[in-house]
Amino acid sequence: MRWLVILVCLAGCKRAAEEPAAQVAARAASMLPSDVRLAGLYRASCQNCHGHPESGAPPAGYHFAWDARWKQGLDTLLSHTIGGYNAMPAGGQCFACSPADYKVLIRFMAGQPADAS
């Protein structure tokens, strides 16, 4: 248990040093995809959690929370999105989204550049 507490503390300290929580929250709440249709999908579903850090979901645009996830690969993140993973509900509760939409929205939230292809 002690090592776990220490790890959690260290993670918390690093996160605190990474970026002020208020800044993370403000950015997450304000981010929207530039594409109007995707912005509508995002607003109706993803933003309900990823726009509000208190939900426990990785906040949109917060690299500290996203980079380790991004390293798993886009296909893995897509699979987790469609089927659900831990607190992430299946489909991200966006049932109007196609797999291609999910990929663009994952990139957007992870702060990764759009796929040129």
Place this chain on the structure above:
Amino acid sequence: MVSRRTVLGVAGGAVVAGAAVAAGEYALKATRDVEPVVPPSVDGHGRLLWRNWSGIESAYPAQRAAPAAEDELVAMVKSAPGPIRAVGAGHSFTRLVPTDGTLVSLDNFSGVSGHDVALLQATVKTGTRLGALGEMLAGVGQEMFAQPDINKQALGGALGTGTHGTGALQPALHGGVISFRMVTAKGDVVQASATESADIFNAARVGLGAFGIITEVTLQNRKLSRIRKRTELVPTGEALDRWPELKKAHRTVEIYVLPFTGMSAIITSDPTDDPVVPRGEDRENAALLELKMLRDYCAFAPWLRRWLAGQAMAGEKPVVAVDDGYKLLSNERPVRFNEMEYHLPAEVQATAAAEVLAAVEKNRPDVFFPFELRCIAADDAWLSPFYQRASGSVAVHAYYQNDYSFLVELVEPILRRYGGRPHWGKLNSLRARDFAALYPRFRDAQAVRQTLDPEGKFMNDYVRRVFVDG
């Protein structure tokens, strides 16, 4: 719920850690968490997986539709393969949504399309998520009478399943509906209210998506109000004893019974003009995971579990927040679970809850989620669980990685014995003949549904079980 210290304080945590070492493998065997198997993202026909929030229901719809406007929805209903099932956030635990036909998302039907300042009414599209609706209504100076516990559902799904808040004088969400607009199986658009197509209004207000697809509703709201929300921990026996008095004294009140701890949280709210005290950082989910940790390490010794919880919660002061009601009464619930909730005659609720608690504590040491006790005013929708009956609800949850069969096998028989009606979106084993005995106007609702959708275009297997005798 309350502060982080509530469940596992510094001392308590240390003792739990020690208990974990002592319990070792036994504790792990006693409380196995198993991640549900995730079905393939795509089936053999290239159809994309749909899965509900908790992960126990899934389907591969042949078609998915997200119409942008009513005429598109009408055309889709006329031509798309059935069963046609509308989905919001997929938060129901029952098989309301799964279809191998057409899955319809109303995400494009979102927002407040009109409001009446004098009458405090607003017309809202049913794809609107509850988490967004509170702020939208606040923008026009209004709020719904009821605020459900969870903020993720779409309004249409919440209304169609009889979703509710809590308060002896507070009707469920559908109690505020004064009219709605619905696309029928034949592609007609019906406007229904107490004075226009009244049978459809009464039958389909809580309609499980079986009567048609409701695209917008006009809600009777009230003026936006600031509330004072107070959460205190008390022994469970005291909470249940005080329940009748609490229901009379507060606009909203609920009890979270914390199983295996001997303690409960009483949560009340009332209008106030006090200055805002924001709810602050959400500790409820951290507290929930601490209850889980207590379960993980102490399921082998209920006495230790109770003692540790008592130590951690002793002397905890009430927590108070002051803000607009929609900001305080609906919550993020990121820890997934499965749930059963029955609505009972108000006068037997506490007795039934105590019986359920005793049964769970005797038989299922793996349970750690709080039970929820809430109260709901009567209404007149034919399929409302609160039809002509002031009700008290008892909700029992199972962590999504744990076996939930006890809900039907252990909890449901008790709640049925007390005359309970199940929440339409939550686990139950009932079928048409059972509902006919519980709902005085069930046969009338069946007849309306049959007239509107004689070919069963909106009926999947589960909805058929609800509406068709057999």
